Amino acid sequence: MTECPECGRAIEKKNLIEGEIFPCPDCGVELEVTSAEPFRVDAAPHEEEDWGE
């Protein structure tokens, strides 16, 4: 169990795996599982424009 860094909503691990991106059920911010054991999530990085390509 951890919490959303944006709104504090409790987040259960369930079947989430490391690297998985999912929305917070309350505030909708996209979260990324940064560690499965111990279970940790962080705000998922936003896609950025790549002007070099």
Place this chain on the structure above:
Amino acid sequence: MKVAIVGGSGYTGGELLRLLLRHPKVEVAQVTSDSMAGKPLGRAHPNLRRATDLTFTPHAELDPCDLLFLAMPHGRAMERMPEILTRAGKVIDLSADFRLRDAALYRTYYNLDHPHPELLSKSVYGLPELHREEIRGATLVSGPGCIAAAAILAVRPLAEAGLIDTERVVIDAKTGSSAGGADGGPASAHAERSGVIRAYAPANHRHTAEIEQEAGVKAALSCHAVEAVRGILATCHAFLREPVTEKDLWRVYREAYGAEPFVRIVKEASGLYRYPEPKRRGDGRPRQPDEGGRGERGPVHEPRRRVPGGDGARVPRFASDLR
């Protein structure tokens, strides 16, 4: 439980009937209306046609019941309340007649002297999120005002948590036409409202008194008529005493409404629909045939709490829907 409604031909009466006719623990025994006496309920509320065989009865033929709803215009129940209270074990008055605890405020906001100030302390302000237990034990419950309910639910948790300056809260409310009731007057006519955004009470709106009483703040309330039938959007501006994080605000609202069945806290991090929207259903359900004949989108709003007449929604950024 045997229930009766006095003044059931208006919008509040119609909305009440829509809910009560399907309530598993309620038998709607009688609905009174002098102007519609003898006519089927569906004559006033077409969405209820074939939902009940009841007809309106005159006020004078009201029988005793377990629970009596008063759905009359403001000022009608004041004089008669002592006698009305003898007719039922419990009375829920949807008008403003017993909402305020301070009798002097009726002179300020309703331009009348309250004839039974001794009953004001016995009346419970009927917002279950604030007074659920008191409502259970009360013999007289006063239904909250639509805009007031929206604002109170949004502001009170912040005030109680000590996060905001309670001496200055600014509330900007937009409301649909049903809030004016079935006899809303010329200003409620379609020709007068269609395509219009109108400030109809930029200051001194009557609901200011309720908001201040129940939210515990000094409020400046401005009300606007917008082109909608149902729904209220109240944007509440409060001033912080100390800096807080967004997470702090979520915590405060979760503590206040996390277990409440009629309130949802709405604030999305992305997408088109980030904040509460009265016009949106919000729960993904298809519209039900009995959900009202006024307003093409049905009576549900987001945040949602059914407030007869206003069916209003509320809340600012973090607000909760008073459903």
